Amino acid sequence: MAESPPIEVRGLVKRYGEITAVDDVDLTVNSGDVFGYLGPNGAGKTTSLRMMLGLIRPSAGSVRLFGRDPQISVTALDGVAGFVEAPSFYPYLSGLDNLKLCQALDGGDNGMATIDEVLEIVELRDRAKDKVKGYSHGMRQRLGIASALLRRPRLLLLDEPATGLDPAGMRDMRMLIRDLGERGITVLLSSHQMNEVEELCNRVAIIRSGRVAYEGSLAELRNRSGVSYRLRTTDDARATDVCAAQPGIEVLATSDAALAFKAENEDAVAALSIALAESGAPVVELTPRQATLEDLFFQLTEGDQRPRATHTKQLIEEPA
Amino acid sequence: MRAGVLTVYRWELRKLRAQKRTYLGLGAAAAVPIIFVIALVTGGGHPNDVAFGKYVHDTGLAVPLVLLLFGSIWLFPLITALVAGDIVASEDRNATLKMILTRSVERHQVFAGKALAAVTYAVLAIAIAGVVALGAGILASGFNPVTTLSGTVVSAPKGLELVGASLLVYLLPILAITCIGLLLSTVFRNSGAAIVGTLMFSLLVQLVGILPGLSGLHPYLLSTQFNAWQGLLRTPADWAPILRSLWVCALYGLPALAAAALVFLRRDVAES
Numbered sequence: 079m080a081e082s083p084p085i086e087v088r089g090l091v092k093r094y095g096e097i098t099a100v101d102d103v104d105l106t107v108n109s110g111d112v113f114g115y116l117g118p119n120g121a122g123k124t125t126s127l128r129m130m131l132g133l134i135r136p137s138a139g140s141v142r143l144f145g146r147d148p149q150i151s152v153t154a155l156d157g158v159a160g161f162v163e164a165p166s167f168y169p170y171l172s173g174l175d176n177l178k179l180c181q182a183l184d185g186g187d188n189g190m191a192t193i194d195e196v197l198e199i200v201e202l203r204d205r206a207k208d209k210v211k212g213y214s215h216g217m218r219q220r221l222g223i224a225s226a227l228l229r230r231p232r233l234l235l236l237d238e239p240a241t242g243l244d245p246a247g248m249r250d251m252r253m254l255i256r257d258l259g260e261r262g263i264t265v266l267l268s269s270h271q272m273n274e275v276e277e278l279c280n281r282v283a284i285i286r287s288g289r290v291a292y293e294g295s296l297a298e299l300r301n302r303s304g305v306s307y308r309l310r311t312t313d314d315a316r317a318t319d320v321c322a323a324q325p326g327i328e329v330l331a332t333s334d335a336a337l338a339f340k341a342e343n344e345d346a347v348a349a350l351s352i353a354l355a356e357s358g359a360p361v362v363e364l365t366p367r368q369a370t371l372e373d374l375f376f377q378l379t380e381g382d383q384r385p386r387a388t389h390t391k392q393l394i395e396e397p398a
Numbered sequence: 399m400r401a402g403v404l405t406v407y408r409w410e411l412r413k414l415r416a417q418k419r420t421y422l423g424l425g426a427a428a429a430v431p432i433i434f435v436i437a438l439v440t441g442g443g444h445p446n447d448v449a450f451g452k453y454v455h456d457t458g459l460a461v462p463l464v465l466l467l468f469g470s471i472w473l474f475p476l477i478t479a480l481v482a483g484d485i486v487a488s489e490d491r492n493a494t495l496k497m498i499l500t501r502s503v504e505r506h507q508v509f510a511g512k513a514l515a516a517v518t519y520a521v522l523a524i525a526i527a528g529v530v531a532l533g534a535g536i537l538a539s540g541f542n543p544v545t546t547l548s549g550t551v552v553s554a555p556k557g558l559e560l561v562g563a564s565l566l567v568y569l570l571p572i573l574a575i576t577c578i579g580l581l582l583s584t585v586f587r588n589s590g591a592a593i594v595g596t597l598m599f600s601l602l603v604q605l606v607g608i609l610p611g612l613s614g615l616h617p618y619l620l621s622t623q624f625n626a627w628q629g630l631l632r633t634p635a636d637w638a639p640i641l642r643s644l645w646v647c648a649l650y651g652l653p654a655l656a657a658a659a660l661v662f663l664r665r666d667v668a669e670s
């Protein structure tokens with residue numbers, strides 16, 4: 079029998095009085111995924127993660143981690159680790175003692191990673207005996223990763239792990255997550271950092287106002303959005319009229335410098351370039367531009383106005 | 399092997415050992431008897447208005463008994479509340495509940511470990527106060543026979559046994575206060591509010607005890623149970639107040655403990 083997926087969320091709802099923080103979320107994270115969980119502040123990402131870890135009760139719906147319900151027993155978290163919001167530790171204990179506490183609550187070190195091993199991975203061995211209250215934000219983040227790795231997880235849930243880190247810390251955190259993914263650990267990465275998700279994740283879910291606006295691979299998301307083009311001709315006014323009349327072409331914006339359009343496919347672009355030449359407005363520049371994850375994120379989280387404006391503005395303002 | 403209540407309990411004690419407030423409470427439990435004895439020795443007088451007050455210069459065994467009477471007003475409730483009111487709320491302050499509840503122990507095991515640690519601390523505080531009071535009292539007034547409330551004189555070793563038993567009976571209302579502190583700590587999620595709330599509850603019950611026209615309530619007030627140990631110091635021993643203390647304290651403590659457990663088991667762990 080096939081093993082249940084690391085995360086399977088169905089119809090998940092969390093209401094706080096009149097407010098619905100998470101609204102009918104469905105989500106599947108498959109084994110080996112490095113899964114990006116994206117959404118603006120207040121979209122419901124952290125609330126979803128808390129329900130996945132059994133920290134808060136759903137108002138409706140279900141969460142299954144490897145087929146087990148974390149609301150019923152903490153045994154559902156076997157093989158699962160991570161943190162929501164910033165990782166927290168007892169400030170009056172040393173980093174080492176905090177890890178010993180985590181290890182003890184996990185049932186000792188039988189079958190688990192050793193504390194030395196995880197301290198080495200997160201490069202905290204030298205400061206392990208210092209009290210956590212003296213740790214920087216970045217060190218606490220790394221200690222959070224260390225405490226998660228102690229469980230030798232098969233599934234890691236990380237909520238904004240790079241928040242508050244300096245550029246070097248963010249780079250190190252990305253390398254660590256990539257490394258964990260390459261070791262076969264399934265990762266759910268909640269993040270605001272589009273480039274981080276684009277760099278690390280193979281699949282994403284974008285959540286808006288508590289609802290999943292998109293779930294799937296990054297490639298599918300890009301394909302769905304299509305390619306936009308920047309066009310300059312010898313006569314942009316005439317080119318605008320030609321584009322408007324051309325089948326499969328949709329003008330996105332015009333300016334004195336250039337024109338931006340979206341095409342159904344490459345054949346439509348080829349036909350357009352011929353039509354432009356025949357109409358006496360030959361092409362000076364025709365540049366395709368694939369939407370970035372950030373563009374797609376804004377499209378999905380803020381509706382059609384903002385992304386088109388942002389993406390198109392970039393297109394028509396790019397220097398030739 | 400999965401971790402259980404014992405693991406949580408051991409780590410709760412370890413956490414208590416690492417916090418200053420633990421030593422503040424235990425330090426007060428040790429310091430107050432010493433200050434009391436120094437005052438007795440240097441002042442020369444004795445507290446006439448309380449049971450055993452007039453014997454404090456005759457035998458050191460009277461000192462812990464007098465201290466139990468004085469301590470019941472606010473000292474021991476406050477010392478107890480310092481940890482019981484903080485032991486759950488501090489997890490909210492440090493946002494560490496999410497850390498311990500995503501390891502391999504169930505919520506009820508975490509709660510049980512915390513409750514046991516709070517009880518251990520309360521027992522330790524009373525034991526320290528009793529032992530220090532005995533030691534200081536014996537140093538100041540000697541290890542002499544003690545006169546019971548019935549007027550009979552019992553030998554010093556027998557008196558020592560009675561003092562030990564009195565401390566045990568005194569623990570009943572202290573444990574009830576521990577449970578109330580745990581409840582407030584769990585509900586308020588704020589150490590200060592829980593500690594002050596526990597102390598206020600204790601003081602309010604004592605105020606009810608001095609209101610005229612409510613004498614019928616006295617046997618069932620928690621404050622009255624702080625005097626139940628006096629039944630042991632009668633000849634023959636009067637067990638009625640001790641037995642009543644047992645169920646009255648259970649009546650205060652167990653529902654509070656059950657409510658605290660229920661809130662802890664069902665609560666959402668989100669940043670406040």
